[in-house]
Amino acid sequence: MPQSNTAVPKPIPKQRFLREMKQNGFLYLLTLPGILFFFVFSYVPMGGLVIAFQDYSMRYGIFGSRFNGVDNFKFLFQTGDIWRVTGNTLFLNILFILFTTLMSVFLAVLFSEVRSRGFKRITQSISILPNFVSWTVIALFLDAFIDPTTGMLAKWLARMGYPVDFYANAAVWPTLLVFLRIWQGAGYGAIVYIATIVGIDPQIYEAADIDGATRLQKIFRITIPILKPTIILMTLFGVGRIFYGDFGMIYALVGDNSLLFKTTDVIDTYVYRMMRMLRNYGMSAATGMFQSVLGFLFIMVVNWLARKLEPDSALF
Amino acid sequence: MVCPLSELTQNPQRRRRGDAVLDTAVHTLILVFCVLCLIPFIVAVSASFSSERTLLREGYSLLPVAFTTAAYDMLFSTRQIVDSYKVSLFVTVFGTVLSMVVTAMMAYPLSVKKLRYRGAISFFAYFTMLFNGGLVPTYMLISKYLGMRDTLWCMIIPVLVNPWNLFLLRNFFSAIPGELHESARIDGANDVRILWQIILPVSLPALATVSLFYAVAYWNQWFNAMLYIEDASKFPLQYLIMKMLRNIELLKQMSSQAGFAVDMSALPTTTTKMATAMVTIGPIIIAYPFAQKYFTSGLIVGSVKG
Numbered sequence: 300m301p302q303s304n305t306a307v308p309k310p311i312p313k314q315r316f317l318r319e320m321k322q323n324g325f326l327y328l329l330t331l332p333g334i335l336f337f338f339v340f341s342y343v344p345m346g347g348l349v350i351a352f353q354d355y356s357m358r359y360g361i362f363g364s365r366f367n368g369v370d371n372f373k374f375l376f377q378t379g380d381i382w383r384v385t386g387n388t389l390f391l392n393i394l395f396i397l398f399t400t401l402m403s404v405f406l407a408v409l410f411s412e413v414r415s416r417g418f419k420r421i422t423q424s425i426s427i428l429p430n431f432v433s434w435t436v437i438a439l440f441l442d443a444f445i446d447p448t449t450g451m452l453a454k455w456l457a458r459m460g461y462p463v464d465f466y467a468n469a470a471v472w473p474t475l476l477v478f479l480r481i482w483q484g485a486g487y488g489a490i491v492y493i494a495t496i497v498g499i500d501p502q503i504y505e506a507a508d509i510d511g512a513t514r515l516q517k518i519f520r521i522t523i524p525i526l527k528p529t530i531i532l533m534t535l536f537g538v539g540r541i542f543y544g545d546f547g548m549i550y551a552l553v554g555d556n557s558l559l560f561k562t563t564d565v566i567d568t569y570v571y572r573m574m575r576m577l578r579n580y581g582m583s584a585a586t587g588m589f590q591s592v593l594g595f596l597f598i599m600v601v602n603w604l605a606r607k608l609e610p611d612s613a614l615f
Numbered sequence: 616m617v618c619p620l621s622e623l624t625q626n627p628q629r630r631r632r633g634d635a636v637l638d639t640a641v642h643t644l645i646l647v648f649c650v651l652c653l654i655p656f657i658v659a660v661s662a663s664f665s666s667e668r669t670l671l672r673e674g675y676s677l678l679p680v681a682f683t684t685a686a687y688d689m690l691f692s693t694r695q696i697v698d699s700y701k702v703s704l705f706v707t708v709f710g711t712v713l714s715m716v717v718t719a720m721m722a723y724p725l726s727v728k729k730l731r732y733r734g735a736i737s738f739f740a741y742f743t744m745l746f747n748g749g750l751v752p753t754y755m756l757i758s759k760y761l762g763m764r765d766t767l768w769c770m771i772i773p774v775l776v777n778p779w780n781l782f783l784l785r786n787f788f789s790a791i792p793g794e795l796h797e798s799a800r801i802d803g804a805n806d807v808r809i810l811w812q813i814i815l816p817v818s819l820p821a822l823a824t825v826s827l828f829y830a831v832a833y834w835n836q837w838f839n840a841m842l843y844i845e846d847a848s849k850f851p852l853q854y855l856i857m858k859m860l861r862n863i864e865l866l867k868q869m870s871s872q873a874g875f876a877v878d879m880s881a882l883p884t885t886t887t888k889m890a891t892a893m894v895t896i897g898p899i900i901i902a903y904p905f906a907q908k909y910f911t912s913g914l915i916v917g918s919v920k921g
Contacts, residue, residue, distance in 0.1 A: 319731045325806045326724040330736055333721030336776050340753070341743035347752025361755060406648065412641045424907050425649040431899050433835035435856040439892045440655040443662060449674040449885075451658065482652065514637050547838065554861055570750050575842075580751050587749025595746045615741070 351588045355580040371585035380569065381586065388544045388565040394473060395480050395545075396537040402485040403533075404526060407492030408518055423493075426486025434551035437483060441552065445475075469561040472553070476563070479552070488533070495529045496522060528611050535614055539601055542594040544568065566590045663687070663889035670885060686886035695847065695855065696894065702767065703851040703895075707833040710771040714829045715822065718776050718784055723810055725781075726788035727796075737785075744778050758843055769843040770836060770851065777832070780825050787821035788814065824909040834899065852895045859888050 320327060351371055353364040375381050406426065413419045429437075444452040445465035456463050463471055499522070507517050544565025553563045555572070566586065573583035598614070606613040658675050666681035673680055690696050721740070725733050753773070763769035791814060799809050815822070837853035844850060850858065 315731075323724075323727075323730055323806070326727060326730055327732070329720040329810075330724050332717045333776055333781070334736065334739065336717065337740055337743055337778075340756075340773050340775075341747060344748025344752035344756055345746070347748050347755060350751055350755065355751075357759070360759060406645075409641050409645050412637065413645065418642070418645075422645050422649050424904070425652050426645075427907065428900075428903065429652055429655075431831055431835075431903070432896055433837070433853050433856075435837055435853050435860065436892045436896055437655075438860055439856060439888055440659050443655070443658045443675040443889075446675075449671060451675050454674050482655075486648070486652065513633055515633075551837075551857065551860070567750075574751055574754065580755075584749065584751035587751055591746055591749055598745055 348584065348588050348591075350580055350584040352585075353581050355584070357578075357580070367581070371581045372589070375582060375585055375589070381589065383561075384564050384566045384569040384586075385542070387562060388567075389541060391473060391476060391544065391563075391565060392537070392541045394477050396534060396541075398477050399480055399484050399488055400530060400534055400537070402481045403488035404492055404523070404530060406485055406489040407496060407526075408522060410489065410493055411496040411522065412514065412518075423486070423489075426489070428486075429483045430487035432483070434483075434548045437479065438551045441479065466556060467558045469559045469563065472559055472562045476548070476552070480548075491533060492526055492529060495526055499525055528609065531605075531609055532611075532614075535601060535605055539598040539614060540594070542566065542590050542597060546571065659889050659892055663886055663893050665886055667884070667886050686890040690887055690890050690894065695850075696852075696891065698848045699850050699852045699855045700894075702849055703834060703853070706767060706770045706836070706851055707830055710774075710833040711826055711829045713771060714775055714777075714780075714833075715826050718781050718825065718829075719815075719822065721776065722781050722784035723788055723814060725785045726791075728793070737782075740776075740778050740781055754842060764843050765846050765849060766843075767849060770833075770839045773839060774832070774836070777829070780828055783828075784821060784825050787818055791817060820909070827906050827909050831899070852891070856888070856891055856895060859891060 347361060350361060350364075352366055352368060353361070354367045354370070355361070355364045359365075410419055410423055413422075432440075442450065444450045447453050447464050447466065450465075453463065453465060465471060465475070503521055504517055507521060512520070544567040546565075546567040549563055549565055549568050550571065553559050553568070555576075567590075570583050570586045570590070573579050573586060577583075602614045654677070657677055661677060661679040662670060662675055663686050664679040664682055664684065666683045666685065669681040721736075724730055725737050725740075727733065757769055757773055758764045763772065795813055795817070796809055799813050804812070835853055837851065837857050840849075840851050840854035841857060844854070
């Protein structure tokens, strides 16, 4: 917060601003392109949220379209679509957060128990690799496993007597998406936990050795408790974005296959379809606004709670 | 690692056996996970070298069935893949450079403690991570009001600065000891020289890390292409794959472009898709062993907290 300089009489704000510009003008100049970027591509679209209250037409644009009050929102809640997609978004995100965190911590503990540096380096590199593959490529990979006639997994399941038509059976997709999420992100997610484990004072383990602790005991009584603040922080990062579906993932994998919408359609894919397929810009913007406002309120509450319960884990 | 004192504790034999069991379990589990990580890559490579007919009849497998390079021959005889490769390369190289310049320019002042308004500017950027206008206003802005439709710019400018990367880099800069600035200032260096001759050189690993994050993001990007690009000669690779996933039409067009006899049953659609995937992840796989250490170190040093 601004502290008044004792050497000179307290200047009025305008003078203070000018003096600061004169002293550090170069540094402020450096920030200008970035500020301009955020202004144009983040703040201007916030103003564009008025589309949510318009019967927007591409021809008349944002300044010429007719305002229709809260009709878009009314309609949105009437159809009931919004509850389905919000439910899916929350459900999938909870599954993702839960299972990727579990798996990442598990992997991190496994890696920390490996003594051979070569083995550790190579296997860790392999486990991170899927993180750098785009979801479009993963969707192609997935085809090789779940295609009804040629896919390896689909064929194997059929042989076992459990034929599953993955591209028509919405019920299996939450599980499938969780597996893909773990495949893609668990190794990468483990990095931050591995870093925390590396930072643990070795004397703690030595003391446990003297007391005759087994390695399993050391894992459960030392390593995991020390990881707790990191786990909470990473979970909060995820929870803070719980209203945002992973469009890149879901749309690349599911696309416009309406047979799977029941379990996979999230707010973001719904907003996209509403805009591109139905060209209902007002409704789409209203849905987006619903998401942004809810997401914002939610992250504020989460952060407030975190600061109360575990101040080290607060996001900001 | 092993403390000599620990051998004094009771029952060393039983503990060593327990250790051996744990070691075996740990190594096995890690190996299983790594094999699962690699299998999809192996299956895709094999499929891309398989004959279409045999693959459709016998299904995917770990090894190529009836080895052939037909899919790659077909792929590289089209203009599309070359065009898309050029687009992806341009967007990645040019985008990364531009993003780095703007991000570093903004991140450095935000790390300078004497700057009066740095808190306000940080908040200006941080707030965009908490709240946004959503898809429709952004879409209207870019396509209707900025006229970026069907230009390569629409894949770079709207994603120029990633706030996450901005704060990552700012945290790196903040971690540079203040004495370094001070001694330079006492020697009479101004802000320009401090940044250019002191801060940037000592931050090279950090700059490399953030560049890699940007480069991967640009290379893997397809969303903006899907929204704003209709001209096929401007499709980046990832969007080409997206198109292939969704419609077989594109593959037909490509093969007619390549002058293949259009015998639908012989058209290597599945294997060509896999070949395209291979060509697309090629640069990542090649750069990976060199770049990997930056990805790991980058995440560790700059945990983002506003």
